Structures are given as C-alpha cells and as structure tokens.
Amino acid sequence: MIQIDVGFRYNRQACRPAPMDALYQNIKLVDVYDAINSSREDFDFYISELPETPATVLDIGCGTGTFALNLAGRGYEVTAVDPAPQMIVSAMQKDTGRSVNWVTGLVSDLADAPEFNAAIMTGHAFQCLLEDSQISLLFDAIKRRLHRGGSFWFETRNPAVRPWLRWTPEHTAPPYNLGGGRTVQVVHQVLSVNDDSVTFEERYDFNDDSETLISRSTLRFIALAEIEALAVKNGLLLADTFGNWKREPMSSDSPEIIVRLTKAT
Ligand SMILES: C[S@@+](CC[C@H](N)C(=O)[O-])C[C@H]1O[C@@H](n2cnc3c(N)ncnc32)[C@H](O)[C@@H]1O
Numbered sequence: 001m002i003q004i005d006v007g008f009r010y011n012r013q014a015c016r017p018a019p020m021d022a023l024y025q026n027i028k029l030v031d032v033y034d035a036i037n038s039s040r041e042d043f044d045f046y047i048s049e050l051p052e053t054p055a056t057v058l059d060i061g062c063g064t065g066t067f068a069l070n071l072a073g074r075g076y077e078v079t080a081v082d083p084a085p086q087m088i089v090s091a092m093q094k095d096t097g098r099s100v101n102w103v104t105g106l107v108s109d110l111a112d113a114p115e116f117n118a119a120i121m122t123g124h125a126f127q128c129l130l131e132d133s134q135i136s137l138l139f140d141a142i143k144r145r146l147h148r149g150g151s152f153w154f155e156t157r158n159p160a161v162r163p164w165l166r167w168t169p170e171h172t173a174p175p176y177n178l179g180g181g182r183t184v185q186v187v188h189q190v191l192s193v194n195d196d197s198v199t200f201e202e203r204y205d206f207n208d209d210s211e212t213l214i215s216r217s218t219l220r221f222i223a224l225a226e227i228e229a230l231a232v233k234n235g236l237l238l239a240d241t242f243g244n245w246k247r248e249p250m251s252s253d254s255p256e257i258i259v260r261l262t263k264a265t
Helices: 026-035 041-049 065-071 083-092 132-145 224-233
Strands: 002-003 054-062 077-082 102-105 116-121 146-157 175-181 182-194 197-206 212-220 236-242 257-265
Touching: 026 083, 026 175, 026 182, 026 197, 026 212, 041 065, 041 146, 054 065, 065 077, 065 083, 065 102, 077 083, 102 182, 116 132, 132 146, 132 224, 132 236, 132 257, 224 236, 224 257
Parallel strands: 002 212, 054 077, 054 116, 077 102, 116 146
Antiparallel strands: 146 257, 175 182, 182 197, 197 212, 236 257
16 A cells, blocks of 8 residues: 655745645546546536637646646637646646646746636635635736636535535445546545644555555635635625536535636726
8 A cells, every 4th residue: 555645735935835635746646537527517617607719718726637628629718727747747648739828836827917818716626725825825816817807716615514524435436437447446534624624535446456545635615705805805806606516506505615706996
C-alpha cells in the first residue's frame, strides 16, 4: 500500500498552494479522475447559462480539462487555469487541436485586464479554498478580469445537509470501470470535522495490481451568507442562487449552493 500524504494546504500569507492534493498530483490518480467523475449535470447547467458565441470564458480549477475542451468545441475562446501542474499536463494531452489557453496557476496569475465574458468553477473546486483570504484573492482577481455584465458561476456542497456523513466505507460505490478489464474502487473515510472544514481520506484499490493509493484532502463547507459577505467585500454581488442542477431554489435540504456573482460596478 502506498500512502500519499496530502491535504491541500495553503501558505496563509502568500495564498499559494503547497503541497498539492495527491488526487490532483499523482499521475495514476489524475489518470482515473475522468472515469470516476463521468456523470456531469453541472456541465449542462453552466453551458446553458453562458452567453452566445463569440465569447471569452475562464475555467477556474479546470482539472483534467474536460469542461474547457467542451466549451472550446462549441466555439468559445477558453482560458483554463489550475494550480496543479499534473492536471494541466493531463488536460493539454487531450487538447490535440490546441484549442484552449492552459495556465498552471491561480486566476491572480493572469493578466490584470477585463478579458472574460464569463468565469466558471466546476466540480466543487471552490471547496478547495479553505481560508477567507484565498476566497478574497479569487473574488478580487475575478472582479478585475470580468467584463462589465459578465458572470462568475460556481457551486459548493450545502453544509446544512452534511454530505460527509455518507463518506464512509459502508457507502462505497461499485468499482469504476477504467477500460480493458481494469477497475478501481474508491473508499471514503472522514478523519475530522473542524468548524466548516472536513478532512477525509480516499482509498483507491486497483484490480490489476496490488497497489492501493490513499489521498487525504480537506474541503471547506462554507455557508451562503459567508460567500455573499466575502463577495461584497471584494466588489462582487450575489446575483443568483440555485439549490440543484434542475434550477430549483435553495432550501435547507438542497444538495448544492449554486452561485452567480456579478461585478458591483
Ligand atoms: C475536484 S477538481 C475539479 C476539476 C474540474 N473543474 C472538474 O469539474 O472536473 C478541483 C480542482 O481545483 C483545483 N484547485 C485547487 N485549489 C484551487 C484554487 N485556489 N484555484 C483554482 N483551482 C484550484 C485542483 O487543483 C483541482 O484540479
């Protein structure tokens, strides 16, 4: 068994990732990310909210690039950023037509000019931001890079339903098919819950060898009121919220907090 001790941690002063979560950094785990995350209602939702082409879109925390490539295929001019180098390498390998501008880093690393008609952060990537300072850095960077009238969309799991209560070995899903007879089973185990941060392990058991990989992560389950306060502090406004991908209003038992922010001025 190989344990990759990770936990996505930031240096609070510099707001820089260090060291990376193995899930986004270990080549074997990056390679299975798409197979494990193949059901994507979120993509359809966000695509339906985009302005018509031609338009510029920023994909934040793009991961393996599936969403960015989908948008580029629809005629959008796409820039995709992610601080995990291995995720960007994986995304670039798929982009044989060089249709996306890939950037390893944060939004604040991009040129400070209003370039984008829309910005989107899919796959609960927003929950990787553990500190208010990281969220402020992101919101401020978005405000500077969105065109007037542009929208920033993202989602975070609703803390009120405490989804981590189901992240237990008893709730393990059937093994994921990786093709060619290969499968991987993913077992979750919560290690600790501190305020709004949940630390958990994901254990990856592959059927084709004896290797087991363990990735440890921390995610933040922030409340909507805190998101709104940080948005306002950084020159953004809460424009819309939804509780699920069917566009139903948010309630205490909604699985998601889907948010649209716009520029305040
Ligand atoms: C669960 S993955 C989601 C990937 C992709 N958006 C998707 O929908 O499949 C979370 C991603 O967020 C990235 N990430 C972590 N911290 C980030 C930050 N501060 N800014 C942008 N992306 C970040 C990770 O490297 C990882 O690729």
